[in-house]
Amino acid sequence: MAEPNYQVTAAAKDPGDVYPKVPGIDYNDFKLSSERMPQEQRNRALEQLYRYESVQKENFMGYQSNQKLDFKDDLSTYLNYHINNIGDPFVSGNDTLNTKFVERAVLDYFAALWNAQWPHEYTPDSPDKTWRDSYWGYIVSMGCTEGNIYGLWNARDYLAGKFILEDPDVWEKARLASLNGRRAAVEPRLIYYQAKAPEDAPNKYTPIAFYSQDTHYSIIKAMRVLDIVTFNEEGSGKFDCPLIYPDDYPPGYSVHYLDKNGWPLEVPSDQDGCIYIPALKKLAEAFLKRGYPIIVNFNYGTTFKGAYDNVAGAISEIVPILKQYGFYEREVEYDPAHKKSDIRTGFWFHVDGALGAAYMPFLEMAEKSKDFPVFDFRIKELQSIAMSGHKWIGAPWPCGIYMTKVKYQLLPPDNPMYIGSPDSTFAGSRNGLSPLVLWDYLSKHSYQDLINKVMYTKNLAEYALKRLKELEKHLGKDLWVEYSPRSLALRFKQPNASITFKYSLSEEILYVNNEKRAYCHIYMMESVTPKLIDDLITDLEAPDAFLDQPDEEIAYRKEIVAPDAKRGIFIPQNGRGFK
């Protein structure tokens, strides 16, 4: 019998030589081909897989994802179901193999926890308008990255004066057709419109973004995907920076983060990693007084330092400036000829709560402290929150939540004809198992259980801090041990590669007082134990645990590559904890 002749390419090189080596993994056992893999090889591969993942899970401490999962008993059945929540979570749709009823229960839970009005309602034909204050949201298929992109997308379109309107052409066509005595079917049609900036206010629909230098790269990605302009891109080189160095900057701020015009690339944060409110205020004011609306992203649990921006404090300081320049509320004219307009805010406040939005409400319940950094919908001006499901809670795959209020969504006109299935989510197909995972977890825990879990991780952070401080003393070395208030992350000098691999430690370069330093951090999630911390300390006591960090000069390429090209967004290579 002739060999089958498939039209495929052969490998140009042996991929086993080209790809990174993974300890305990023989890549040859994983290579796929046109033939079924022999059972023996499959067993070898599966065994290596299991051993590798189990060992890495056992010692995992460097990233903020809880490894203590308990879903197998309730949910393993559904690995053999394709459950798809395509479309809006509050519209059933025709793809009935979905878990939208579970999704709604999970969203309601978080709406209550984040002090939003619930349940979600969309009843444009009802005489009372309270439904406009209810929440809207969905469970994202990516992690918090999707929630951030979605929030900033909504922010951009809202502030840019975009509208959805009925297309009048359709009615006109039908009218003309009917003049001949014919019946014409009229399919209503919706069109996106963009309001036009008046001549005396050319920046009215150009939102400018503000976010701190501790912000996760998903926000930078969102800027690029959505083509949103940052304050640095718009202001630097155009007018003087409203911040004077060093008076307007937090202590310890490194000039490394300034550009050649003396502008910060991102909003400065303090040593703890919190957005520096006096600088944010001055920067925001410089753009508001030039007529630009503003988008501010706050971090609630920064990626590397685990710091919480003082969201309520910052917003309460910005609100008077918004009022002063007419941006607290403003008229957005979408049809000047017919005097049709809308009252909208001239700001959008988004909270990236990837980590903190999941557990800080429980820490607040435990602490009952007056100076707790509030981040949720108790802040009247807050427009959106995003959270990861796989970080503090823990899930077998990335998932998360996006939440806003109905009144901030770009919705079709108040016309009951359009309560169809709106294309309101980012993804098309949406993971229907993620709601199950979150529901399974939430239904098995009381608030008190969750308070106990938060206290466990908080105490663990205190224990790790104590052990690291003892280690410093014992070794007689400054290991740069640092900890931001209420954070679950502890950062210290980066140890050698075998230790960082063993514990999956996230590494970062930070500039402190103009000095370049390589740090790593550990994250105190529920799956971490005191014994694991003890093991790490033992490893860190070894004589070769910490290598010298020579103060090497970086070889910059000094020649200007594109002198005429417009400078774009700053893309951070480090400081964000994603390596």
Ligand SMILES: *Cc1c(COP(=O)(O)O)cnc(C)c1O
């Ligand atoms: C992890 C993280 C994100 C992105 O979340 P994913 O779930 O990984 O998409 C966004 N912001 C912060 C602060 C994070 O720590």
